[in-house]
Amino acid sequence: MAITVRNNKFILKTDNTAWILRCDEGYFEHLYYGADVPDCDLDHLVNKQILNFAPYDARLGLKYIYGGRLYPYSGANAGDFRTPACDIVSQNGHRGCRFRYAGYEILPETPKDYVLPRVRAAGETLKVVLTDEQKGVDAELYFQTVEECDAVVRYTRIVNRSGGKILLDKAASLQLDFENGAFDLLYIAGAAGDEMRNLRRPVAQGKTEISSSFGITGHSSNPFFALCERSATEDAGECYGFNLLYSGNFKNEIESDSHNSVRVVTGINADGFCWSLGDGESFYTPQAVCTFSEEGIGGMSRRFHRLCKKHIIAPKYENARPVAANTWESFYFTVNEDNVCAFAEKAKEIGADTVVLDDGWFRNADAENLGDWQPVPERFPSGLGKLVNAVKQRGLQFGLWFEPEMVSKNSKLFQAHPEWVLNNGDIGSESRNQYVLDMANPAVVDYLYGVLAHYLSSYDIRYIKWDMNRYLSEVGSAFVHNQGETPHRYVLGVYDLLERITSHFDVLVEGCAGGGGRFDLGMLYYEPMIWLSDNTDPYNRTEIQFGASVAYPPCTLSYHFSKGVGTTGKNSEPFFRALAANFACFGYELDLTKLSAEELSACRAFTERRRALDKYILGGDFYRLNVDNEYYYACLQVLEDKSAALFTFLQLNAQIRYESVIVRLKGLKPDARYKIGANGQVYYGRTLEKAGLKISDLLCPHWKTEDALRIAVQGGKSGSGISFEIEEVK
Structure with missing residues (x-):
């Protein structure tokens, strides 16, 4: 059994790890997480030291000091001065909560009412109920194991049964405490065009925060991080890895206190978050996943890769990705029916199987027409029908670029519905000549579903490139009453739209956000591959891709063979560009109509070679x-x-x-x-x-x-x- 309960001990087992918790004196505590051990009675590990200036339970006296115990979930303002996982404001204005153990239940699967992205086929679920009787609030902690991936899934449901209204100011997905933790912190940082840089530094006394407040996960950070023993290398040493199935504002908090205990808290960023719960209402957090490896950073990476390939990405994409030829860097805003047909002819010649019509099909310049989604009549006089048929007649699939979440100020949509734009009371800021639609508003999501469903129903479109080219600012909604809910409701709206599109239509969605601005497990649940960076220079892209591999498998990274001179200014030979692109999901992003017969022949050889290697890149275990x-x-x-x-x-x-x-x-x-x-x-x-x-x-x-x-x-x-x-x- 992956989950067993006996003698007030809760034991979670995977192929190589064990997580042991206990109920003691009415509290739910963490005992051990790491390599599998045969014993579960580990009470000798409990810290019973008397700590200076530390509050203790008045019922139990000095034998129960909050600050010395290890908890899987802690409330704020309750005697434990370390970073809390949960913070609640009661109807009378009192802040904080103290959770005690109330019971447990073993469920056969993820609860049916959980609608966020989830680890697929995670199976048996341990639900532990903690309660604050005085506040009338429950915290339901969920634990699931994915045994072959050595992964544990954690998430939380906060339930209000107070008889009144409460405000949820913080609700983390996972908390994990370590005693005497001497760790290095490994995490991902970077910038647009320089994504996925791996940074490593010792965990020292104090708090470290890795977070995003961009409304999406962002280019400069990522929900993944790891705690490694100081001597850990690529191949040896203990490593704990963490990630979050979420695509909005997140926060990872790593705190080392004055007694050298380390606390990890990960979940939705509490800054700007405030969720109203009426009596009987509840709130689910996103799922967090963690793993443990004694095989160094590489072993941790491979466990996450296996989890992503087998339990995050939809099963139908497990062994296949299209070789796409994208029109953007060929034609930009001059794309038209004739040049796309000529492009498709060359795409067929080099062995591609999909032509993706990128930006420019519905507008003549960057500042125009986002939100209207009508082909430019001068360049597509027959609409898209004739072009889609022409591409299909060449034996190719047709793909189309959208940026659903954005709108131009001069669009018909903006003029008709200015209230559909995120706005916190003023006119708001433009970025890249566009505003952000209010995805927290179901009417906006319904409109966008209608647009996408029209194209997917009217034409044989099997591929969507879903772009998102700015961060969220002035985050407010005309639909939402409590504006602290808007950032999370925005993400829920995006997930709702993706769920409807991917469940109703046979279409592959490639993600993009100005490159790797929204590269996370939440999006990979719907999008089996994501454009990792707008920097396609193979010198830079090799570094970016290896950096991403610390958390994400190569089969999720979208990268195309492109022009010879990139951001470094150095020329790159076709062989080297193809070799760098072979690392990931392969495609083409250059003007195929200008290639010589010799260059086209070389590209066909690259395509054939790449297809022969699919079994390694899509299904192989990755070793740096x-x-x-x-x-x-x-x-x-x-x-x-x-x-x-x-x-x-x-x-x-x-x-x-x-x-x-x-x-x-x-x-x-x-x-x-x-x-x-x-x-x-x-x-x-x-x-x-x-x-x-x-x-x-x-x-x-x-x-x-x-x-x-x-x-x-x-x-x-x-x-x-x-x-x-x-x-x-x-």
Whole structure:
């Protein structure tokens, strides 16, 4: 059993981990979370030390000091001065809550009334009820296990049974306490065009916050973070990983107090959040997921990858992604029926299976017509029907770009419904020549569903690129009475629209938010791949993609083969651009109509090669290999049965005096023999792990070109690399 309860102990087990909690003196406490252990009676771990200036339970005296205990969920203003998970204002104005244990129940699955994105097929659910009898408020804590992913799912339901109205000022999804926690904090930061940078620093006394107040998760932060033991490496050491299935304002709080205990709290950002609950009403938090690994950061990443692929993304996308050719960087706002038909002809020639008509089909400039969604008649005189049919006749699927959440000031929609724009009492701010629609208003969501449903019903459209090109400001709603609810209701509106579209139509939605501005598990629940960055320069994009891999699998990262000179100003050869794009969901983002016959032939070879590698990129276990991650990046994507793997090595810049580098492989069966695709040699998996492979010609081609054992990068110097398969010899 994954969940068992005996002798006031609550034991959650996965394949390799154990989480043990207990009920003691009427309180629900955390005892242990980490590697699996055979014992569950761990009361000896409880901290009973008397702490200076620490409040204690008046009924129990000094034997129960709040600040020394470890809790899975704490209320504010109740004697525990550490960061709380929950804060409530009662009808009489009193703030805070003290929760005591009231009972438990084991449910067969996620509650039916839970409507937020959730971990799919999580199965058996432990529900523990905590109550504050004086305030008349319950906190229902939900625990679910995903055993093969070593993951635990946590979320909370706050129930008002006070007989009056309460205000919920904070409701976190997860709290986890550690005693004597000497950790490093690993998290994701960055900026637009420079997303997914991994930062690591020691957890010191005080509070650290990783958060977003952009209305979406944002380019500069991400809900993922990890606590690693100080000596943890890519391959060894204990790591606790955390993430949130949410796409709005979030906050991760990591606090180390004066006694060196560490508390983690993650959930909706409480800044600007205030939810009204009438008597009998309740509020569900988003789901949080956590995992534990003794195999370092890499082991933690692979557990999250497996969870995302098997239990977040919809099952129908598990083994397939289209190769899309996108029109944006070809035509911008000059896109028309004729040039898209010509583009589709070339897309067919290079082996793509989908043509995506990007921005420009409904407007002539960036400041126009968002919200109206009517094709420009001068450029699409037959509407979209003739063009969709022309693309379909070439054996291709048709995709269409939308930015549903936005509106232009000069649009007919804005003129008809100015009250449908987010507004906190003034005219509001424009950003990128647009305003944000009030997705907290069901009428807005219904309108947008009507627009999207019209196109999906009228034409054979199997692919939507869903963009979102600004943050939320002046967040207020004409529909919502309590404006502290608007940011969360906005996210609920987005989820509602995505749920209706993806459940009613056979359409794949690719996410985008000015690049990676909304890359999170909440969106991946509906969108199996998300455009990771508007920076398509392969030198930068390689770094961004490896950074994203700490939390997200390559099959979720959308990246296209694009032009030769990007943000770095350095030219990149087609082979290198394709090699960088092979890491993720593959496509094309350049003017195919201007390519020569030779270039088109090369692109077709890239497409065919990429399709042959789908089994590794979509289904393989991802291992970051230990190179310097500045000049070189390398990875091994290993099939689940370890019968084969894909090796990729990229050299961004050459190091003087470094003609070659040895790369040690990971994840193969040590006693199996493997054939190296680059030179035909056969080695044991253990040999490849310990001795490695030598990658050569990093500065220039070797003089002895007939050396059959040599594995040489293609191109040499900056912007070079090599990729090949490794197959088990039976």
